[in-house]
Structure formats: C-alpha cells, structure tokens
Amino acid sequence: MKFSLTARLLLAGTIVLTAFLGLTGLTLDRAFSDYAEKSLQERIQAQTVGLVAAAVLDDNGILHMPKTLPEARYDTLNSGLYAQITSNDGTQLWQSPSMGRQDIPLPRNIAPSGRHFQRIKYAGGELYSFSLGITFDLSEAIHEGYTFTVAENMAAYNEQITSFRDSLWGWLGGVALLLLAVQGLVLHWSLAPMRQVAEDLAAIESGRRQHLEGRYPREMLGLTDNINALLASQREHLDRHRHTLSDLAHSLKTPLAVLRGELDKSPPPEELPAIIGEQVLRMSEIVDYQLQRAATSGRLPLSAPLSVATAARKITASLNKVYADKRVLCQLHVTDNANFRGEEGDLLEVLGNLLDNAYKWCAQRVTVDAALDQDQGLRLSVEDDGPGITPQKADAVLQRGVRGDASNPGHGIGLAIVQDIVRVYKGTLTIEKSPTLGGAKIALFLPHP
Amino acid sequence: MRILIVEDEKPLLEQLSARLKQEGYAVDSATDGEEGLYLATEFPFDAAIVDLGLPKLSGIELISRARAGGKTFPILILTARGRWQEKVEGLEAGADDYLVKPFQMEELLARLRALVRRAAGWTQSHISCGPITLHTTTQAVTVAGRAVELTAYEYKVLEYLMLHTGQVVSKTDLTEHLYEQDFDRDSNVIEVFVGRLRRKLDPENQYNPIETLRGRGYRLTLERTPP
Secondary structure (H helix, E strand, C coil): CCCCHHHHHHHHHHHHHHHHHHHHHHHHHHHHHHHHHHHHHHHHHHHHHHHHHEECCCCCCCECCCCCCCCCCHHCCCEEEEEEEEEEEEEEEECCHHHHHCCCCCCCCCCCCEEEEEEEEEEEEEEEEEEECCCCCCCCCCCHHEEEEEEEEHHHHHHHHHHCCCHHHHEEEEEEEECCHHHHHHHHCCCHHHHHHHHHHHHHHCCCCCCCCCCCCCCHHHHHHHHHHHHHHHHHHHHHHHHHHHHHHHHHHHHHHHHHHHHHHCCCCCCCHHHHHHHHHHHHHHHHHHHHHCCCCCCCCCCCCEEEHHHHHHHHHHHHHHHHHHHHHHEECCCCCCEEEHHHHHHHHHHHHEEEEHHHHCEHHHHHEEEEECCCCEEEEECCCCCCCCHHHHHHCCCCCCCCCCCCCCHHHHHHHHHHHHHHHHEEEEEECCHHHCCCEEEEEEEEC | CCEEEECCHHHHHHHHHHHHHCCCCEEEEEEEECCCCCHHHHHHCCEEECCCCCCCCHHHHHEEEEHHCCCCCCCCEEEEECCCHHHHHHHHCCCCCECCCCCCCHHHHHHHHHHHHHHCCCCEEEECCCCCCEEECCCCEECCCCCCCCCCCHHHHHHHHHHCCCCEHHCCCCCCCHHHCCCCCCHHHHHHHHHHHHHHHHHCCCCCEEEEEECCCCCEEECCCCC
8 A cells, every 4th residue: 555645745744844953953052052162161261361360479489379369169169160270390289269178180281371171070070171371481391380270060051051952952843843733734735626536536436426526726637627538438438339239229120120021921932041141231231330330439538649641551551462453552641740639449440441442442543641730630531533422322321321332332331430430539521522533532520639 | 272261160160161162172170279370380271261269379369470480371361340450450460351250152252262363473363374264253264265164173273283383283282282181192183183184175285284294293384374
C-alpha cells in the first residue's frame, strides 16, 4: 500500500519543518553561548585589570594589596569570585580571602604581557579564569614578573545558558506545533476537491449521478473532464451495443421467417436449396454488418493521433497482394500531419473498406488523398477510375445494409460500415464523381474532438 | 497440387477436404496450429489454407513461423471476423489472400487456383506453353485451339509440368504434389498418366511436349508464352 497524499505531504512537511527549526535553534543557541562567554571574559578581564590597578609596589619592590579590595566579593568566603597573585619566581604573594582554605589550581607563571583564559574544574565546581602576566619594571624576563589571576564561578553563566535554552526550545517547539497544525489544516483544505471527486465517483458508481458535476479547481479539470468524457463514451458504447443487438435480432427475423415459410410449404418447393442459399447469404451479411457496427470503438478519450499514411500503406500493401492479378496503380497523397484521432481498428476498417471497393471497381488506377483541414479535422478521399456510382445508387448504397449492386456482393455493406463508423465519429461521407479519374470518389470529413 | 488445410472446425475441415479432393487436389489436414506448422515445414505443399483462430498456435503465428522457415507456397487465410485489422495482420504475417467465413466453395476454389498460378509467376487465368493452353478457372485444355478432354489427375500432372516448364520434375516431385502424405506411391501410375497425356496432347507426334530424362524425371520442353 502506498502512502496517502496527506501522509506524504505531512511527512515531508514535518521533516522540512523540524530540520529548519532545529538548525535555527542550534544557530541561536551557539550565538548566545558565544555571546555569554564573551561577556564573562570581558567582566573578569576588567576585574583583573582593577586588581592590578589596586596592587601597590613599595620601595623595596614588594607587592602589597590594599585593605579595601576593588570588589566586595573578594572578601566574602566562597563568594564565587576568587583572585590570586603569584610571583613568577614561584612564590605565592596574595590570595583573596574569598578562597578560604580551598585548593584551587589557578594558573601561574604567565609570561609578562601574557593573557590566558582557562576553564578550571575542581572539587568546588567549575571556574572561568583569566590570568595576566605583569612586570613593574621593563624587564621581560619571566621570573621577574607577576601573574594576576581572577576566577569566577561558572554556575551563574551555566544557569543563564540553561534558561536561555529552555525558553528558546520551548518557543521553537511551540512554533513547530503551531505550524504543523496549520499545515494539516492547509492540506485538509487543499485536498478537499480530491475527496469531493472520490465521493462524486462513488455517487456515479451507485447510480445516483451520471457524471462529475461539481466545480473543481483548474489543476483537476484535466482529470475530471477526461473522466466525464470516458463515462460519456462508455455510455455511448453501451447504447450502441444495445441498438446493434436489437437491430441484429430484428433483422435476422425476416430471413428466418422466409425460410420458415418455405419449409412449411407442402410439398417443399423445388427451388428450396436456392432460397436457403440466398437467405443464408443475407443472414451472414447481416451478421457481418452488425458485428462490424458493434466492433466500432468510436473515439476513445485520451487516444493518441494515428498516422493515416501508415494505415493506408498497410492496407494498400495487403490489397496489392490480394488483387495482384489486376496490377492496380494506387497513389497515396497523404500529408505527414494527416492523423486520425480514434481507434486503429476503426481507421483500418474505414480505409480497408474504401480501398477494397476502389480496387474491386477500378480499371487500373486508385488514389488516396488525406490532409488536415486547418486543424478542424481530417479530410480523406478515395477515388478510382471505375464505372462510378450514380446519384440514385449512391442514395441506396448509403442506406444501411442496402447493396449497390447485387452482382458484386460486399460493395454495399462495405460503404454502409464506413458510413456507420463516420457517423460514430460525427463526421460526414459523400459520394461523388472523381474529377480526375472519372470513377467514384468517396470523401470523408472527420472533425477533431 | 498438394494443399495443406489447417482448420479446427471439424465439419468445415471435412467439407473443404472432400471438395478439394474431388477437384483433384492432394489434401493434408491439421486441426491445430502446431500440427499445421509441423506439416508445413516437413512436406512440399503448393498452397495452404489456414484458419486464423486456431488452438495451440494462432494462424498468424503459424504463417509467420512458416515464412521465417523459408516456406514460400501461397497461403489463403480464413477468418470469421472479417475486420480489416485482422486481415491486415494476416497478410502482413505473410499470407497472400483472405476469405471471410462463411464463404462459397466456388469462391475458395477460384482464389486457390489464382494463388497457385500466381505463385508460379503467371498473372492471368490461363497458362500457355507453345500450342498448349490451360484455362485454370474452367480447367479446360486446348492444343492449338483444339479442345482436349483430360481426367482430373491428368490435368493436375499437366498443370504441374506447365507451372514448372523447362525444369526437370522428378517422379517423386509429382507424387508428392499430387498425392497426400499416406498415399501409396507407385511411380508406375505417374508413368501411365504421362503416357496418356502424351497421346492426348500430341496424337500426331508433332511437338513431343514431355521429355523423359532417364532416372531424373520429366521436363516440359515447350516455352512459356508471354501473356
């Protein structure tokens, strides 16, 4: 089972949305962390500089810290802000009272003018430290310098980040849910016409409706119009089959009645075999004709255009074999764009019957002309140099099942079949005298749908 | 002339075969496509009548396979539907003519005669070699305008020789084309037919139309008269 359209759209939408919001969240998270770290760095850097400024070097070259420190938190035990000054020859000069007895591994021995940030993990938590290398004379020698280090507990920083993350992902999640809900609604609304079609089709299936009547969006008109065309052609087919069947039954009754009548005569008439032969021929023609009518497909929706030239070549190749003795000269004047929009069997039937008649009646020459008439439809004509068909005969020929000449069986029925197919395609058939060859000219016009 | 009939409707097959035998043809028959194809590939036929709707192997398939196997004898197809699509398919597969069922036996015989004649390169309904003329539609024979009465078998022997004029025709060729598969092939019968033909066609010993080539067969010495 394939995923439904709704499932596909929802799935795709959800994946895209999650990816987009996820990436956005990650970017924001990263930017905020960077910003928070930067401001922490700036703060402790400033505090270090303050500490350096507060330190006093006496005349003996010994470093003193004043009683009043620049930040009250240096004095408060475990305040989270710690400071240490070391001399680079290895001695520890001063520790802020806030450190108490804690053993915090703060960096030492930073070269003069050196700057060093470090995260320090120790038993009491996590610290962010900044160390500055200083000399009070101009010497750059490392053992003559001092290292000032200020470290701040990261709890506040971490808390800030956590709270930012919580609110960031909370909002993003909320937005995602909202967008998904909106997407669901949009899908439901957009796919409503599809559900409508399915319902309408169900209504047709159950016989409550004849065709799709609703107003559908433009994108679906191709589908719904074709379904309607399909339904119409199916109904037309069914009607034609019903008519054909009833015509067949009715037209067979006459010859059967004749036979019955002859059989009932007592004694049986001497010409009984001849009568039976005649009626059998008549019945077989009726069956042929009605079968052809039933086999006519008519214009099926979505049928691809067929090349008339190809079909005509097939038929003439066949007829050239069948009428080999007659050495008929058949010329095709069929343009490349001449095509037939319908079923191949119908086209072969039309060309086959017309050309078979032409080959049968012609003295020597047959021509086929076919071209598109300004995109309105297909014009097709078959001419021969035979005796032609008089207007009176033409009328009779065009009446269903009436034969043009009893001495040449099949002539009438062929044209009647062609006329029937042409009628199904809503075209016209005319019988004329060929202006160029002098015999019969059968001209068809088959309009495009 | 030896004819193959492939038709699955038994009554029709029997009618056809009886009528063709009556006309002097040697007839072999098959009731399905596979058997038909086997016969068509194994025996030398002069023509075949093939129904399109056959069991096991369709008529169209039979025809295209026989043609692919190099068989060139003319084939007449029988179709029940009569739609042009089907006729065109059959003719494209390699058949030479078609008949729509139900057909009149005379029509079938005429088509068959025309096909056999055409296959031998004659386009008209009469065949002429020197003074001898064969009217294939009426099966009448004239020598220099004088009508000659021939039996059906004599006619068939003459027709075969005339269709192959100038070529050596062995006794085996003649028996194979005149008799069906399981016929007792006594070549003396052929000698008798040829002897009678010679007397009837040339009672005065003017033309000596049929030459005997010892150990090889017969040859019609008369040249084909162009139409």
